[in-house]
Amino acid sequence: MDFHFTHEQRSFKEQVLKFSQNELAPLAEEADWKGEFCWEAWRKMGAFGLLGLTYPEEYGGSGSDVVTACLAGEAVAQGGAEGGLCLAWGAHTYLCGDTILKHGTEEQKRKYIPKIASGEWVGAMGLTEPGAGSDAASIRTTAIRKGDSYVINGTKMFITNGPIADVMVILAVTDKEKKGAGISALIVEKGSPGFSVGRELKKMGVKASTTGELVFEDCLIPAQNILRREGDGFLIALGTVEWDRSTLLAPALGGLEYALETSIRYAKERIQFGRPIASFQAIQHKLADMKVTIEALRLLMFRVAWLKDQGKFMNPVEAADAKLFAGEFGMKAAHDAVQIHGGYGLMHEYPVERIFRDTRLGSIGGGTSEIMRLIISRSIFAAGKPI
């Protein structure tokens, strides 16, 4: 075993942390307050090279390994960036871009990846529907082949970046008879006839990411926009959601580190009964518990990243462990951070208030904690293997 990061990885993380502290953190409060996508922060991330980190250089990326990408995700949030920005980044770079990169034809890659890497285009992925989330096999949006086109009909729900996306990977049923094996992944561009954004949804947290309902009414796209072959959509989606449970957790880790650092600073400055509240054990123990959560999540999350770097693409149990832990323990840590701040912790001007709301997504987005427990328990009981 070896838990060291390389020198390059550590120094890159430092650079991203500074970038986030100087360039992204100052924009966080307003973006959250307005609940609007922050183009200024987005463009800065694009210019820094964060939006295409893991893509090969020939497509405008940096060819980073997954561990490095996770360090960047951690650092952006640790530096104080708003959670919605991190979420938009994840949906854009991993759920959309990486899916096209992994499964697209050379032509599709050349067309979309450089624009996604630079941030010129925003990407999104559409799997969830009003009536189907983790039960992906029950999606009802259809894509029927007609000549050189697919005709898409249906509605997608909770789509991160949906309202601003230029390019989307959409999961739709191409063959109703085959259930899961009849689902396909298709690339849809903004402006396709019959595509519209139903409504933009307002959220509790990660507010600077846009979330939308996408409506397809006889939406026409070219037949060559399919990813791989008809029926491969389910497999593609499975690989994609695992990003949710790994790389997209990196900002959750960073957010908790930011909350801990903020809480330590506050506890040292806040005087009660003639001494800093950091000297009271009730406060100290909360800080200690936050630290335990952070160190455990670090190990869990980077294990999934490392496994991906070893070419092990699917790690459902390891990913579910990380996601379940982040969702459950992360919320406790965010709660403690607010509690340490007392009344100030409820105020917008204190970042822990935002982090508390942003963290709530952890046990819901990308598969709820209950779905993680389902995955883990199935791996134990269904397989019948020794543990």
Next chain:
Amino acid sequence: MNYELSQDQIEFKKKFREFCEKGILPRAFQVDAAASFPWENYRRLAQEGFFGLLFPAPYGGTQKPFLTSVIAWEELARACPSTFLSAVLGSILAGTAVYRYGKEEQKRTYLPGLIEGEKLGAFALTEPQGGSDIAALKTTAQKNGSTYVMNGTKAFVINGPLADITILFALIDSRADQQKKMGVFIIEKGTAGFFAGPALDKLGARGAPVSDLAFQNCRVPETQVLSIPGEGLSVARKMKEISRLGYAAYSLGIAQAALEEAVQYARKRQAFGRPIAHFQEISFKVADMQMYVDTGRLLVYHAAWMLDDGMEAGTDVAIAKLFTSEAATWCATTAVQIHGGYGYLKGYRVEQLYRDAKLGEIGEGTSEMQRRTIARSLLGEGY
């Protein structure tokens, strides 16, 4: 970066688990029920080379990295927590103190016996009034010519009633600077003025004898001094890391055992016409247990790796101990819950694990002490 054990370590883990299942586990129930020292387990562990894992060949060991030891520790705790406590936090801890801080002659005198399993060791730091508060210790070692005269009482000493050698911490100069007044001594069984109390009756880990020790004008020659006189405090602090890692492995093994028991029971127990594993109330509890065990194992391996790498690991060991011990009590109580009424009966393994788990949150610094250690690392001195 590499999150996997080496091939050798994977093989070792598998072999050691098989050994524990055949050689240790069958006596775990009786050891607990009778609260009797697990001599047979001890003998078998020695044959297996367990006591030599941390020590080099000249003394009879096979010196492996900490990580390898921790793998074996977890497996032993999974099979029999009582045996673990005596073997690791009694004998191996005493042996480690001798190996790290002893003079060559002391190592040659004491290590082979401990490694062969013929001798038992004990580690006596805690007193009735002071455990984690090392500065409050009162046992004295008065220098008198070429001997030291010990007076005082030690508490909660694992292997206390049986140990052939006891590592004793005592004040050599109560007026000296805080950092410089503690001495460490090797006390042999039978030394005049050294009395071990009877084994105390305990909630769990009942097969590991724990007692008070009394020293009344107990004289030992200065050749029994371990380390440099006055360096006791730093010895105690470094030894705490190893001891806490031991308790973390203890808890991890118990949590793993509780998980396995829960899985087995949930598979075979039927209710409403199907195995209770089919109910989410049960299977989701098991999923949480699995997540706790997996996370705890990462923390324990990580802390062991840090020690192997020569890093300052005090905080990370505290994190590993805090997390795994609380995970173990949670997993054990949940495993009892999944067993329903049967989990409350003697003879069901989870009943024993439930009692054994609690020690993890107390031994070598309560969970509160671990949080204090971690908070100190975050806040610095002065809080």
